[in-house]
Amino acid sequence: MRDTCKTALLGATLLLATTAGARATEPIGPSDVTFVETAVSAPLTGTPGNPAEGRKAFANVRMGNCLACHKNSEMSEQLFHGDVGTPLDGVAERWKPEELRAIVVNSKKVFGPETVMPGFYSLEAGVDVAEAFKGKTILTAQQVEDIVAYLTTLKN
Amino acid sequence: MRLRTIVPMAVGILAVGLAGAGLRADPVEDKLVIDGEVELVTRAKAPEGHPFDEVVSGWHYRTDETRALQQDSFANPAMLYVERGAEIWKTVQGAAGKSCASCHGDAAESMKGVGAHYPKWNAAAGKPVNLELQVDACRKNNMQAEPYKFDHADQKALVTYIKHQSLGAPVAVDLTQGAMQSWWDKGKDLYYTRTGQLNLSCASCHEQNNGKYIRADHLSQGNVNGFPTYRLKDADVVSLHGRLRGCVRDTRATTPKAFSDDLIALEVYVTWRGTGLAVETPAVRH
Numbered sequence: 001m002r003d004t005c006k007t008a009l010l011g012a013t014l015l016l017a018t019t020a021g022a023r024a025t026e027p028i029g030p031s032d033v034t035f036v037e038t039a040v041s042a043p044l045t046g047t048p049g050n051p052a053e054g055r056k057a058f059a060n061v062r063m064g065n066c067l068a069c070h071k072n073s074e075m076s077e078q079l080f081h082g083d084v085g086t087p088l089d090g091v092a093e094r095w096k097p098e099e100l101r102a103i104v105v106n107s108k109k110v111f112g113p114e115t116v117m118p119g120f121y122s123l124e125a126g127v128d129v130a131e132a133f134k135g136k137t138i139l140t141a142q143q144v145e146d147i148v149a150y151l152t153t154l155k156n
Numbered sequence: 157m158r159l160r161t162i163v164p165m166a167v168g169i170l171a172v173g174l175a176g177a178g179l180r181a182d183p184v185e186d187k188l189v190i191d192g193e194v195e196l197v198t199r200a201k202a203p204e205g206h207p208f209d210e211v212v213s214g215w216h217y218r219t220d221e222t223r224a225l226q227q228d229s230f231a232n233p234a235m236l237y238v239e240r241g242a243e244i245w246k247t248v249q250g251a252a253g254k255s256c257a258s259c260h261g262d263a264a265e266s267m268k269g270v271g272a273h274y275p276k277w278n279a280a281a282g283k284p285v286n287l288e289l290q291v292d293a294c295r296k297n298n299m300q301a302e303p304y305k306f307d308h309a310d311q312k313a314l315v316t317y318i319k320h321q322s323l324g325a326p327v328a329v330d331l332t333q334g335a336m337q338s339w340w341d342k343g344k345d346l347y348y349t350r351t352g353q354l355n356l357s358c359a360s361c362h363e364q365n366n367g368k369y370i371r372a373d374h375l376s377q378g379n380v381n382g383f384p385t386y387r388l389k390d391a392d393v394v395s396l397h398g399r400l401r402g403c404v405r406d407t408r409a410t411t412p413k414a415f416s417d418d419l420i421a422l423e424v425y426v427t428w429r430g431t432g433l434a435v436e437t438p439a440v441r442h
Binding site for chain 2: 065068079080081082084116118127128130132133138
């Protein structure tokens, strides 16, 4: 009995893994992300976010560079946290994962058009985007998922 | 429609969070006195139509060490540029066999206060010119010399030297001349236009967030009264258009061309935003 259960579960996991694998090659494009109010419930990719990778992308100047604007005590080994944005300590207790995803994808949809926080998976950019960045999002879909996974670990 | 309720909530959290973090640092209370003798005006009542009540020099936003460097003209590394500029001033260049001094004599007299009023309307050019462009016009028309390449060390040295002759003079651009007002208007538009992939305007950083930190940088009001400025990060003197190009580029936008109409318009407008502040050239910044 136990064994059958195990096999069934395993089978289910495998199935999930294969569908996930298939979807992972085609993330949801930045123009196809669905916002419902202030949430994006569907993950952008089939590969679940990896918090350890997210932690790296959060700090990396060429990726999220989130520390430029946000204090994050969990990363106290990093010097110089900015304070243009809200400190992110305990952020997972203030926002649900699907809201955190919405904020990172396109903060303007959550905070309004005046916010200075960039949309990290949005093509709503300013004028005169440099050639190297034209038509590109700041983060990849997977990096967003990783960062969201990391954010959900930030509890008080 | 939940947006309306969410926004004030987020702002509420922001206020509480910041108070708790205790990171926000106001500009330092201090007096800028060069060599213990000349006190410079670093806070001034903002001109009419300015978004702030008070304009504050970027000097107040820098660390104790950086502020001290600017107060001591022996320690200020940009004073070497001033010295080099003094040499260039009296060096004959170009086919006409003239130097700046041939026409203008002693810069301490002829250039005193001049730099505080640039950019200035130039009827012949049909646009405002800044000091760099004025120097180039003199080189071309009066000296028969080539204009400087943008940010050539000699250009920076000469402009630093000329602007230094106005040390302490309050910044005052004359918007009544020619079409200055329309260049101001255009500059203002650009100041509030969000650029680049990061979608930020000058105002995003220097109006909405001055006093806050963006990573290790304490954001100032972005005033230009200290230019050309010695920048410790670059270990070099930075021209105003060099700085503006850097700020725009950092939004991941196309870097605008030095002396382009856009940057001249922006220069007119941001210079006006610092009206009343003393010329600090050469300032020392981070």
